[in-house]
Amino acid sequence: DTEVTQTPKHLVMGMTNKKSLKCEQHMGHRAMYWYKQKAKKPPELMFVYSYEKLSINESVPSRFSPECPNSSLLNLHLHALQPEDSALYLCASSQGTGQINSPLHFGNGTRLTVT
Amino acid sequence: AQKVTQAQTEISVVEKEDVTLDCVYETRDTTYYLFWYKQPPSGELVFLIRRNSFDEQNEISGRYSWNFQKSTSSFNFTITASQVVDSAVYFCALSEAEGFQKLVFGTGTRLLVSP
Numbered sequence: 001d002t003e004v005t006q007t008p009k010h011l012v013m014g015m016t017n018k019k020s021l022k023c024e025q026h027m028g029h030r031a032m033y034w035y036k037q038k039a040k041k042p043p044e045l046m047f048v049y050s051y052e053k054l055s056i057n058e059s060v061p062s063r064f065s066p067e068c069p070n071s072s073l074l075n076l077h078l079h080a081l082q083p084e085d086s087a088l089y090l091c092a093s094s095q096g097t098g099q100i101n102s103p104l105h106f107g108n109g110t111r112l113t114v115t
Numbered sequence: 116a117q118k119v120t121q122a123q124t125e126i127s128v129v130e131k132e133d134v135t136l137d138c139v140y141e142t143r144d145t146t147y148y149l150f151w152y153k154q155p156p157s158g159e160l161v162f163l164i165r166r167n168s169f170d171e172q173n174e175i176s177g178r179y180s181w182n183f184q185k186s187t188s189s190f191n192f193t194i195t196a197s198q199v200v201d202s203a204v205y206f207c208a209l210s211e212a213e214g215f216q217k218l219v220f221g222t223g224t225r226l227l228v229s230p
Contacts, residue, residue: 004159042206042220043160056217088158103150104218106160 003027004107006091012113015081021110023074023091031055032074033092033104034066043090049074050096081114088112117142119209119221127227128197136192136224138207144168149183149190150208150218160206166190197228 004025013019023032031050035043048056049068057066063085065077074091088109095102118141128134140149151163164174166183174181178195194201207221 040223042222043218044220045217048217090158090160092160103162103165104160105162106152109158111158 004091004093004105006089006107006110008110009108010111010113012115013078013081014115015083017081018077018079020078021076021089021091021112023076023107024072025093025105026072027093027105028071028095029093029105030071030096031094031102032068033094034074034076035090035092035106037088037090037109039087047076078112081112083114086113117144117147117209117211117219119207119219121205121207121221121224123224124222125225125227127229130198130228130230131196132228133193133195134197134226134228136194136205136207136226138190138192138221140188140190140207140209142209142211144211146211148210150210151181151190151192152206152208152220153203154206154223155203163192194226197226199228199230202226202228 007022033048034046036046037043045058046060047066052068052071063080067075088111090109091107092104094104120139123137147168149166152160153163154160164181171183180193182191204223204225206223208218210218
């Protein structure tokens with residue numbers, strides 16, 4: 001079992017809905033990430049939080065809004081999404097962005113479908 | 116700019132065959148990190164190995180082995196005596212030292228191991 005837990009596993013939402021993806025880890029990691037993965041494509045980085053502060057935003061549209069309430073939790077708030085936003089959203093964590101020997105631990109992902 | 120190329124889109128083998136997954140990378144940095152991740156159908160990315168640019172020693176872990184050659188910018192992955200459970204998509208990834216938290220993934224190789 002993965003040590004990074006993502007909920008829900010599946011989500012179907014309309015373009016006018018507001019929903020949130022949740023991610024939790026209890027490994028004491030201080031860096032958390034959101035990746036987006038389209039079908040048959042590699043994951044692409046969206047956001048990085050380091051010590052609960054947004055460290056990297058890869059020019060993600062504002063309809064995706066990340067939040068890191070504490071070092072164990074990471075949310076991704078979704079609003080007014082488009083069908084092309086349908087993808088697998090992966091959360092990951094690592095010990096800390098300053099620790100260069102720290103690999104990422106990924107969750108199982110949330111498979112999002114926008115109708 | 117950094118880039119990872121996995122030229123093999125899909126490989127099919129029969130159980131017990133050996134299989135090598137190729138990875139070629141491009142980077143301007145002299146210090147960088149290379150990774151292999153496995154993505155089974157369940158969706159999560161499983162970390163397999165990390166190698167830094169100063170360590171060209173090959174590594175063996177059970178049925179897995181990795182061949183890192185800086186001269187050809189390659190970091191190939193061999194599975195010996197493949198098993199059905201090895202069926203997955205395998206991603207090679209690169210991270211430069213300064214942007215360590217920004218993994219750049221190759222396009223992945225889908226490995227199908229049939230009984």
